[in-house]
Amino acid sequence: MKRRLQVTRALTVALPLLFLVAASLRHYQPLDPAVAFPAGEIVIGVDASFPPFAFDEGGESRGLDIDLGIALAREIGLSARFVSISFNGLYDSLIAGKVDLLISALRVEPARRDDVRYSQPYYNNGLVLVSEASASLEPEALAGAPIAYEYASSADSQIRAWERAGMRIEKRPYELPAYALDALRFGQAEGALVDATSYRLYAKTQSDWRANVSFVTHDPYVIAARLDPSDAWKLVDSALSALKASGELARIVETWL
Amino acid sequence: MLAALVLAALLILSRREPATDYLPAERLSVETEKPQVCVHTLLENEVEEQAILRSLELARELGASTIVQFFPWAYVEREPGRYSWSLADRIVRHAQMQGLRVIARLGLVPDWARDRKTKALNHLTEDLFPAFAAYAAAFAERYAGPVDHLIVWNEPNLSFEWGYQPADPARYVRLLEASYGPIKRANPQAKVLAGALAPTLEPRGSAAGLNELDFLQEMYDLGASEFFDALAIHSYGFREPPEAEPAPDQLNFRRSELQRAIMLAAGDGHKRVYITESGWNDHPRWTQAVRPSQRANYTLRAFEYVERHWDWLEHLCVWALRYPADVYSYPDNFTLVSADFAPKPIYYALQDYARGWARSETPWLPPPQADA
Numbered sequence: 053m054k055r056r057l058q059v060t061r062a063l064t065v066a067l068p069l070l071f072l073v074a075a076s077l078r079h080y081q082p083l084d085p086a087v088a089f090p091a092g093e094i095v096i097g098v099d100a101s102f103p104p105f106a107f108d109e110g111g112e113s114r115g116l117d118i119d120l121g122i123a124l125a126r127e128i129g130l131s132a133r134f135v136s137i138s139f140n141g142l143y144d145s146l147i148a149g150k151v152d153l154l155i156s157a158l159r160v161e162p163a164r165r166d167d168v169r170y171s172q173p174y175y176n177n178g179l180v181l182v183s184e185a186s187a188s189l190e191p192e193a194l195a196g197a198p199i200a201y202e203y204a205s206s207a208d209s210q211i212r213a214w215e216r217a218g219m220r221i222e223k224r225p226y227e228l229p230a231y232a233l234d235a236l237r238f239g240q241a242e243g244a245l246v247d248a249t250s251y252r253l254y255a256k257t258q259s260d261w262r263a264n265v266s267f268v269t270h271d272p273y274v275i276a277a278r279l280d281p282s283d284a285w286k287l288v289d290s291a292l293s294a295l296k297a298s299g300e301l302a303r304i305v306e307t308w309l
Numbered sequence: 310m311l312a313a314l315v316l317a318a319l320l321i322l323s324r325r326e327p328a329t330d331y332l333p334a335e336r337l338s339v340e341t342e343k344p345q346v347c348v349h350t351l352l353e354n355e356v357e358e359q360a361i362l363r364s365l366e367l368a369r370e371l372g373a374s375t376i377v378q379f380f381p382w383a384y385v386e387r388e389p390g391r392y393s394w395s396l397a398d399r400i401v402r403h404a405q406m407q408g409l410r411v412i413a414r415l416g417l418v419p420d421w422a423r424d425r426k427t428k429a430l431n432h433l434t435e436d437l438f439p440a441f442a443a444y445a446a447a448f449a450e451r452y453a454g455p456v457d458h459l460i461v462w463n464e465p466n467l468s469f470e471w472g473y474q475p476a477d478p479a480r481y482v483r484l485l486e487a488s489y490g491p492i493k494r495a496n497p498q499a500k501v502l503a504g505a506l507a508p509t510l511e512p513r514g515s516a517a518g519l520n521e522l523d524f525l526q527e528m529y530d531l532g533a534s535e536f537f538d539a540l541a542i543h544s545y546g547f548r549e550p551p552e553a554e555p556a557p558d559q560l561n562f563r564r565s566e567l568q569r570a571i572m573l574a575a576g577d578g579h580k581r582v583y584i585t586e587s588g589w590n591d592h593p594r595w596t597q598a599v600r601p602s603q604r605a606n607y608t609l610r611a612f613e614y615v616e617r618h619w620d621w622l623e624h625l626c627v628w629a630l631r632y633p634a635d636v637y638s639y640p641d642n643f644t645l646v647s648a649d650f651a652p653k654p655i656y657y658a659l660q661d662y663a664r665g666w667a668r669s670e671t672p673w674l675p676p677p678q679a680d681a
Contacts, residue, residue, distance in 0.1 A: 099594065101594075101596065102593075102594060139594045139595070139638070139639075140638060140639075157594075159637070161637040163634075163637070164637075202600070202601060202602055203601070203602040203605065203606075203654070203672050203673040204591075204601040204602050204604065204605035204606075204653070204654040204655055204658065204672075205600075205601040205602065205654070206601075208601075208654040209651070209653060209654060212654065212657070224674060225602075225672065225673045225674060226602075226673050226674055226676070226677075227600075227602045227603075227673045227676070228600070228602070228676075231673075231674075231676045231677060234676065234677040235674075235677040238677050238678070238679050240677050
C-alpha cells in the first residue's frame, strides 16, 4: 500500500514534466540560417572609417570587423557581404532592413534595445593599466607611483576618480597614449593607463618589449542585429561563442591589434 | 459667498508654482577672472529640478559668468495666447540664484503655429511672425533684468532650422523686424541678438542651407542692421587649431573674423559680438573630431586668443555644459560634464583658466626620450 502511494506520487510529478518536455520538443526546430538570412548571405553594415576595425583599401573594406564578419558567416554556413555606411547611418540601415547585422566596433546603446539585439562582446576596449613585466602593478598598489596617460582622456578621468577616492598618484600627462607608453618603456613612469587598442597597437611595434596588462574598465564592442527574426541574433551569438571557443576570434584580434 | 471666496483662493493657490526645496538660501555669485567665459546649457528637457540646480551649480563653479539657454516657444505657448512659464521660471530663478547671467535663445514653433501643409518643426509662415514676436515680447517683459539678451531664432541659414525651407535671408530679416519693436517695447534694456548662423560652406541654391557669410551680407543688404543690437555667432574649430587663418572656404574657429569684417563694412562695428556656440569635439568616430588632449588644449587656446585679439567679443560660450542623457554619438563629446554630472578633464582645465588658478604653459609633458 505504501509503495503504491509512492509510485502514484512519483507519477504525479513525473507525468506533467514529461508532458512539458514532449510539448517543447514538438515545437523545437533547430536554428535555420535560411530562415534567418533568406537572401542566402549575411549582409553586414560597417563604417569603414575606423581603422584597424574597418577601413577602405583600394575600394575594399578591410579590418578586424571585416574578418570577424567573414568568420561568423562561415561558421553559420553562409557568405558575408559588406555594405559601407557612415557611422551615424548604421542603425537606420539595420532597422530599415538594408543590412542584417552591424559589425562596426559598436557599444551597447540601452535606448536602442526596443529595436536591436546585441551579441555578447567580441572585444574589450576598456582602460588597461600597463606596467613592466618585471614589476607587476595592480590598481590597488598605485599609491605614489608615477602614472603616464593621455591628457584630458578617459584615462585622465579615471586617475581623477582615483584621486577623489583618496589615492595619491604622481600624474604624468602626455599628449598621446603612445607617449605615455614610451614613458613607461623608458623607465620614466611605473605605469601607463591607456585604452586597450592603443596599448595593443603600440605593443605590436615593440616586439621585444614585455609588459603586464590589467583591465581597469570595460568598454565592450558588440554586434547588433534586428529583434526580428530572432534566429539571426541566436545564430550570430552562438557562432561567436564557437569562434571564441576555437580560438579563431583571438587569432583575428591578434592579426589586427 | 464665503464658499466662493475660499474656492477662488484655493484655485489661485493651486496655480502657483509649488514651493521648492532646491533653491539655495541666498543668492550666490560667480567667482571668475575671465568674465567672457560662458557655457551653453540644455535645461529645457530636464524633468527633475535637481538636475537643473546641479547643472547650474557646475556652470557657476566652472567660473562661467553667463549661460546661453534655449527657451522653446513650443513649450511655453502650447495653445495660442496661453503662456505656461513654469519651466522657464524655474530655470531663470535657479540661474539668478547661482549668480549667472542668461542669454535666452528663442525659437521652436508650436504645433498650432506650424505650417499646415508641411507640419515641419520650425516652419513658421509669415502671417504668424507676429505670434512669435508676441511670445518674444512676453518673454522679454517677464524676465526683464535677469534676462536682457535674447537671440531671435537659431541657425536660420540651415534648411533644417528653417522648417526645411530654403535658407531665405529676406524672410529672416522680416522675422527680426517683426520681433525687434515688440521686444524693445516690452523691455527697453533688452539686447536683441541676430544671426546665430551655422558655420557652413553651403553655396547658393543648396537644399541644405546657405553659408553664413553670404547670408549675413544679404541681411545687411536688406537693412537688417536696424533690427538687432548685437550679433550672435557660432564658431566651431573642427579639426583645426584656434589660431588657424580664416578663409571663406575653410571652417575653423577664426571664421568669426569674416562675419566681423562684414559687420565693419556695413558700419556696424560699434555692435558687440557674442559667440553663443563654440568648441571642439573628441569623439573617436567623428571625422571632424580631434584627440581629447587637443580638444582641451584648443579650447583653452581659443579663450586666450580672443582675450588677446578680439576686443569686440563679449562672450565665448562653449557648446555644451551637459546633455540630459547620452545620445551615444559624437554630440556626447562636445560636453564638459557627462550626463551623470561627472566633470570631464576639459571642465577642470577650463575651470583653472576661468578661476585664474595655476595653469602651465603646456598641459602635458614633452614626448619622452629614451635617454632622459
